[in-house]
Amino acid sequence: LEGCVQPGLSPNTNTSAARVLDRLGISVIPCAQAGCCGALDYHLDAQATGLDRARQNIDAWWPHLEHGAEAIVQTASGCGAFIKDYGHLLEHDPAYAAKAKQVSERALDLVQVLGNEPLEQICAARNQRIAVHCPCTLQHAQKLGGSIEALLTRLGFNLTEVPDGHLCCGSAGTYSLTQPALARQLRDNRLNALESGQPEMIVTANVGCQNHLDGAGRTPVRHWIELVDQSLAE
Known part of the structure; x- marks a missing residue:
């Protein structure tokens, strides 16, 4: 888009x-x-x-x-x-x-x-500790929960355990703008869960979630494809 x-x-x-x-x-x-x-x-x-x-x-x-x-x-x-x-x-x-x-x-x-492509042939995963945030729109709306975790695990990335992965981060479209106090509380709760395994980076699949989570200034939050891109074998 x-x-x-x-x-x-x-x-x-x-x-x-x-x-x-x-x-x-x-x-x-x-x-x-x-x-x-x-x-x-x-x-x-x-x-x-x-x-x-x-x-x-x-x-x-x-x-x-x-x-x-x-x-x-x-x-x-x-x-x-x-x-x-x-x-x-x-x-x-x-x-x-x-x-x-x-x-x-x-x-x-x-x-x-x-998910069906031979990424192993072009990707050399680094030994970073990664936490995956699965957006509500991926796991609930598109029914693709676990797909990013499965792909990154297959490629050899070191994924941390993330409790309460079904919970919303508080971004929710424009919710972070219209209900900022509650959205921040949801964000902090989500970050506490994501950071519980002491990851070096958090990856997600939706720009709204990424911007909202990264706005806390804690663990860096990126789209998961950036992680894959950075690990492409030369």
Whole structure:
């Protein structure tokens, strides 16, 4: 999503993803016409605006799908959860229902793409202690809980035990802005759990969670693909 907030807050994420995919022989086609996924508008009771953003993205991606693009890959699990729901959200729109259904079927989180690839051939894991924060949108909405942990373990990364991994970090879209005191308490609780194994770095799969957790100024928080990118064998 070229128009997402993520390139501004965490520009290394998409760059790292493109570099890892390229090393695997998977070509990435940027789509500058695509904007915000629409989730924030939709969840802030501006449903019409959120659905208009969805239609704009479908229009931007459709020519690429017609010309053989195999997937629409998201590196932010919050965006991915919403895009996978386009088909349901637009099922009664006669102009977009069929296209929205196909877009949702082609939408994949990055871990779904890389989970079946021979990353071991290009990755040399370092012996850092890593804690994995699994965002709510990855484990509850997309039902991909444990997938990042499984991938990083397979690659040889040293993962710490994280208690209460099902709990929210407090970011929750715009919750950290609209309910800052409670969001900070949830964040501190989550960080206490994540840091209980004394990791050198925390990795996550959603820019909102990353920005919120990292904002505490404690253990560095990065997107997990940056970790994989940094460990690419020369």
